[in-house]
Amino acid sequence: MFPEDFTIEREQLIQLWMAQGFLHPYHPGQRMQQMEDIGNEYFNILCQNSLFQDVTKDDDGIIKNCKMHDLVHNLAKEVSxxxxxxxxxxxxxxxxxxxxxxxxxxxxxxxxxxxxxxxxxxxxxxxxxxxxxxxxxxxxxxxxxxxxxxxxxxxxxxxxxxxxxxxxxxxxxxxxxxxxxxxxxxxxxxxxxxxxxxxxxxxxxxxxxxxxxxxxxxxxxxxxxxxxxxxxxxxxLPHFSVGKEMGPGIGELGGLKQLKGRLTILNLEHVKSEEEAKKAKLEEKRDVCELKFKWTRDDNNEEGSESSTSSSINDEHEHVLEGLRPHSNLQRLQIKGFRGARSPSWVMCLNNLKKIILSHCPNCEGVPALGQLPNLRHVEICRMDNLKHVGADGLDSFPLVEHMSIIRCPSLESIRIAQGSAPLRELIIEDCNGLSSLLIGPYCCTSIQKLVIWGCPNLTSLPTTQGGIASLELVIFKCDRLSSLPSGLLLRCTSLTLRYCPNLTSIFPITQDMPSSLRELTITNCKGLSSLPLSGLLSLEKLWISSLAPSISVPSGVLRSLIVSDCEELTSISMTSSSLLLEELRIGRCNNLQSIVPADLQGFPCLRELIIGHCGKLKYLPTGFHCLTRLKKLLIGPFWEELHSFPEFQLPPHSQLEELTLRGWPKLKSLPQQIQHLTCLKTLYIEKFSGVEALPEWLGNLTSLEILYIWNCENLKYLPTLQARQRLTKLKELDVTGCPLLNTGPEWPKIAHIPTILI
Missing domain, CATH: 3.80.10.10 (Ribonuclease Inhibitor)
Structure with a gap:
């Protein structure tokens, strides 16, 4: 029934089997095996025998979607x-x-x-x-x-x-x-x-x-x-919305004893007491593995309310949440919009809990002693306005927690994660403006594989580490007072991203060992970095530098991607004379750049993408373009505005270039003629050639051209002749923007055949 290459939803397939009567309840023991359980067994058998492929799984490793192999699909069609x-x-x-x-x-x-x-x-x-x-x-x-x-x-x-x-x-x-x-x-x-x-x-x-x-x-x-x-x-039942007056009361959940899987309960502000909440009988629903409790705040009703009223609402929320006690089998829990100050007592009884999310709980100053939950692996804390400390009371030991994120807690002052959290793999801290102290046990640090600290302007230092072999992805963003990075963390880095850290003065001090395993390095808008020693990074594969030093010396080795942008003080870029693996080179918006060393590209045979643009003082392009046989994408210009002709670049005779962008300046009167030989070119952008009045006839030589953009050529009046146009048989899109002198009346017969025209 499904077309070829169709994404099949596991639950939907089992429900279709049920509808056809393929599944029947079974009594293997005391507890009856439901149709859905039998369907899951059949599904797993089919997967184990490779009848399904391209599976996607949920957080628990259970298959959600899959596809049938083409041969299996054809066989099923033949059989049926x-x-x-x-x-x-x-x-x-x-x-x-x-x-x-x-x-x-x-x-x-x-x-x-x-x-x-x-x-x-x-x-x-x-x-x-x-x-x-x-x-x-x-x-x-x-x-x-x-x-x-x-x-x-x-x-x-x-x-x-x-x-x-x-x-x-x-x-x-x-x-x-x-x-x-x-x-x-x-x-x-x-x-x-x-x-x-x-x-x-x-x-x-x-x-x-x-x-x-x-x-x-x-x-x-x-x-x-x-x-x-x-x-x-x-x-x-994916979600249940509690009615205010005429809608369903939460007590309607009480009779749904067979509920399984995920359940979201919305508009809990309409539940007024613990006794009313208990009518949902969540504690009896042993097969519900995920619960989400959500309150919606009604600011209009509370505007101008007295503090006593606010306190009454907070107490009400606490009582209601206490009455929503779930079964101890629960594995995932989310509480959102809760306005009480205290967590419910039953949280500490959820011994099977694997994931907890606490969000938009403005009055909570602390979190439960989650470290006592033996199976907890995932903790998210978000938008808890009054939260001041994490780890000060019961949070200093997370026996099995692997992922922790703390986001938008403006009053948070300190985070303490002790040595008991050895399995911790991922720690994300975002937009915690008051955070000044981050204490992580040294042995805990050795296990972290991803550390993201984003928008913590008062944080002055990062935790160090003692050894460790796990690779580390480290991201630091908008940490205004951070001045240095601990060498222990750097030595484990395989990926390092630093952005908007103005007081960071050094990354790789000369007295320290260089991180030999670092493969990706991104540094943008770190104004305090006066120098950037990179020569010892022999494993570096990707380097992105923006808004930095007056000179850059690129390391030799296995570099595959180099991006340099928005470096206003940069005057020169020095690369090794031969980089056999470099596939991507981008240099843009470096207005004082005057030289690129080496001046010959013969040593870069693997280049597939080359961008050199918006370099207002650059007068010459490197030579050796004729050796770039693998180049697919090229963007060049604009350069020094006093140049009367485009800098020379001569691509190989049988170039495989597919996309070309040319950006000009006022003194140029013509397009560079060497592009007329690019017979594989599919997309051409021509921008800001203000001195060009007519497009050349040789444009018709670009027989593979499919898309042509002509932007901001203020004096352009004429397109190529009809004879040249007839050779562009594959052209399907033309976009002409900012060319006010182009008279589309006489020129229209030349372009009327193109399927998509934007002028």
Whole structure:
């Protein structure tokens, strides 16, 4: 039923198996094995036998999506062709009206209309990609699966209620605005998918869908009170929005004892007491592995409120959260918008918890003693305005935490992570303006593989390390008072990014060893760096330097990418005379650059991308362009404005260049003629050639040209002749911008054939 190379969702596939009756409950022991459990076993067997590929997994390593191998897909089509009718891109199976056909997928509406009524009545699956006539629904008496996803249908007819055997219905990505009341007659429906529709409200009759196990809908849809509480077989409920007055109360969750997987509870501000919260009976839902609790703050109602009222709201939040105690099997927890000052007592009982996110909790001055949770691996703390210390009370030991992020906590002063956190792999700290102290146990530092410190202007130093073999990605951004980096961290770096650290005066002191494993180095806007010794970085593969020193000496070795930009004081760049691996060289917006050493590019045979632009004092380009046989992309100019001709560059006779950008200046009267031999060129940008009045006839030699941009050529009046234009047979896009003198009237016949024209 799925087209070739289609991304198959694991849950959806199992639900389709259920709808066809392939799965049945099983009683291997005391606890019944559900259809979904059996489907997961079958799915895993298929994966283990390589029938699926290109899998993607969730945080727990469970496969979410996959694809079928082309050969397996073809085999499945061959095996099922006797009972399936499908439309591939240019092929509609001619025998679609055979009596044994049971499954129809992606065939035109006209094909359905030609089928006999008796054969339509036998169909068990129908996947439709365009609009379906309402008359067909009355004929689908045996249908179990109806997939209308992304079809042109705008309304479900009342006759949908006649599909007594329907077990799977998908109306996602349609313009359906309302469900008919007859939807409540689909008593056998197991799965209902309603993603991204125009639905505003669900009908009251949905409470009759007593066999519904999986429902998907957008959180904006209004659900009247009394519906969800009746659907006692529900396993999948993506979110539950607590109603203010007429909407569903949180007590409706109490009867949904079969819920599994993920559940988000929204608008918890409408729950007023611990007793009311307990009616959800979350503690009994042993199969819910992920919970998200979200309060929405109503500033309009609280504007001008007294502090006593605010305190009352805070106490209310605390009591409500205490009443939402989940089952101890819970693995992931998020609390957002909570305005209490104290965490619930039950957090410390979640021994299976792997991930916790605390966000937008403005009144919490501390966090729970999370270090006592034996399976906790992932901690995120975000937008806790009053949080002052992390690690001062119970947070100094994280036995298994691997990822920790602390983001936008403006009052945070210190972070302390002790030696007990040896498994810590990733630490991210962002926008903590008050942070002045970061203390990490030395042995903890040896395990960190990624350390990001972003927007901490009062931080003066980083923790050091004692040994360690794990490679480190280190990112430091907007740390105004940071003056140096500890050598222990640098020696482990494989990637180092430094941006906007104005007081950083040195990175690799002469007295220290150079980080021999450093492969990527990015330094931008660190004005305090007067020199940048790079010669000892023999493993460096990528170097990006911006807004730095008056001279740069590039290390020899295995460099593959060099980017130098916005260095106003830079006068010279010195590279090794031979860099056999360099593939990318970009030099831009260095207005005082006068020399590039070496002056010959013969030693760079692997260059694929070369950019030298906006260098206002550069008079000459390096020689050796004729040796760049692998060059695919080239951008050059503008240079010294007193030049009357473009600096010489001569590409090899059979150049493979595909994209060229030429940027000129006022004194240039013509384009560089050497580009007329670039027969492989597909894209050409011509910018700011103010002195050019007519494009040359030899432009017609660029027979592979597909896209031509002509921008800000103020005196351009004429395009090449019609004869030259006729040779540009592949040209499909022309963009002419900022050329006011170009008279499109007489020139129009030359370009009218081009599919896309922007002038």
């Amino acid at each position: 062709k006797c009972e399936s009718s499908m439309q591939d891109l240019n092929n509609v199976i001619e025998d679609h009206d055979k009596p044994e056909i049971r499954h129809v997928s992606r065939v035109p509406t006209s094909t359905l209309e030609r089928m006999s009524e008796s054969n339509i009545a036998r169909l068990r699956s129908l996947f439709v990609s365009d609009e379906v006539p309402s008359t067909i629904f009355l004929k689908l008496r045996a249908l179990r699966v109806l997939d209308l996803e992304a079809s042109g249908i705008e309304e479900l007819p009342n006759s949908i209620g006649k599909l007594k055997h329907l077990r799977y219905l998908d109306i996602s990505y349609t313009r359906i605005e309302a469900l008919p009341k007859s939807i409540g007659k689909l008593y056998n429906l197991q799965t209902l998918r309603m993603h991204a529709t125009d639905l505003e409200k669900l009908p009251q009759e949905m409470k009759n869908l007593i066999n519904l196990r999986h429902v998907y809908f957008d959180k904006e849809i209004e659900i009247p009170a009394g519906i969800l509480g009746q659907l006692c077989n529900l396993r999948t």
